[in-house]
Amino acid sequence: MKVEPNEHRAAMNIAPGIHRIGTNSIVNSYLIEEAGEVTIIDAGVPGYFDDIPRELEAMGVTVGDVRALVLTHGHGDHIGYAERMRRENKVPVFVHEADAALARGDVPNPAKGLGPFRLAPLIGFFWFSLRNGASRTPQVKEVTAYGDGATLDVPGSPRVTLVPGHTPGSAALHVASLDALFVGDAFCTYAVTTGRRGPQVAPFTADADQAIASLSRLDDLAAGHVLPGHGDEWTGGVAEAIRQVRSAGR
Numbered sequence: 001m002k003v004e005p006n007e008h009r010a011a012m013n014i015a016p017g018i019h020r021i022g023t024n025s026i027v028n029s030y031l032i033e034e035a036g037e038v039t040i041i042d043a044g045v046p047g048y049f050d051d052i053p054r055e056l057e058a059m060g061v062t063v064g065d066v067r068a069l070v071l072t073h074g075h076g077d078h079i080g081y082a083e084r085m086r087r088e089n090k091v092p093v094f095v096h097e098a099d100a101a102l103a104r105g106d107v108p109n110p111a112k113g114l115g116p117f118r119l120a121p122l123i124g125f126f127w128f129s130l131r132n133g134a135s136r137t138p139q140v141k142e143v144t145a146y147g148d149g150a151t152l153d154v155p156g157s158p159r160v161t162l163v164p165g166h167t168p169g170s171a172a173l174h175v176a177s178l179d180a181l182f183v184g185d186a187f188c189t190y191a192v193t194t195g196r197r198g199p200q201v202a203p204f205t206a207d208a209d210q211a212i213a214s215l216s217r218l219d220d221l222a223a224g225h226v227l228p229g230h231g232d233e234w235t236g237g238v239a240e241a242i243r244q245v246r247s248a249g250r
């Protein structure tokens with residue numbers, strides 16, 4: 001198959017104002033743009049840093065237009081290039097107050113091990129992580145903590161809903177102007193450990209029962225673009241995604 005030069009770039013354009021970094025959806029980092037200014041939502045793996053200038057250029061902006069980097073939670077595969085962006089580009093990094101210590105590396109990961117897995121997707125995930133420098137992810141030295149219900153004063157004005165379970169400070173970020181809900185690992189649409197697709201509890205979840213119960217906090221939200229930390233965009237509506245997570249169970 002002949003690969004067109006722009007093929008992978010086009011694949012990262014989710015919707016006007018929403019781009020995703022990464023040539024696949026194993027680990028997602030999103031760029032959102034509003035009025036020429038940019039917020040990054042989750043920083044994936046360190047190797048994505050080099051993709052940012054080209055991706056911003058495709059959006060008609062530059063690194064100097066990035067105003068904030070907002071983490072959905074404090075796990076390493078979301079922190080990725082955050083510290084480098086903070087240090088080199090003076091971009092403030094936001095995280096829920098209950099995950100601030102996790103993002104700084106002051107407390108251990110609350111996840112209880114691997115859970116069920118299949119070898120092929122798991123090896124794929126670890127190989128991808130290794131190639132992209134995940135084992136050397138720097139913790140974020142300084143974070144700005146946000147709280148439940150906050151509307152962040154950054155491009156896109158994401159509104160925070162705390163959905164604890166995956167981690168204590170896991171948050172969903174609703175960007176109404178872009179019709180988008182960034183769920184982090186509150187649920188995923190691709191399990192990196194089993195290869196299973198569709199809305200489901202994410203691997204490395206600290207408390208799966210709490211994670212499922214927390215999703216009722218998203219019941220009243222509507223979004224055409226539901227964007228998880230792992231897996232493809234979900235366009236079937238928030239309510240249907242939650243129904244599928246519940247029916248898949250823990």
Ligand SMILES: [Zn+2]
Pocket residue numbers: 073075166185204
């Ligand atoms: Zn996570």
Ligand SMILES: [Zn+2]
Pocket residue numbers: 075077078185229230
């Ligand atoms: Zn994750």
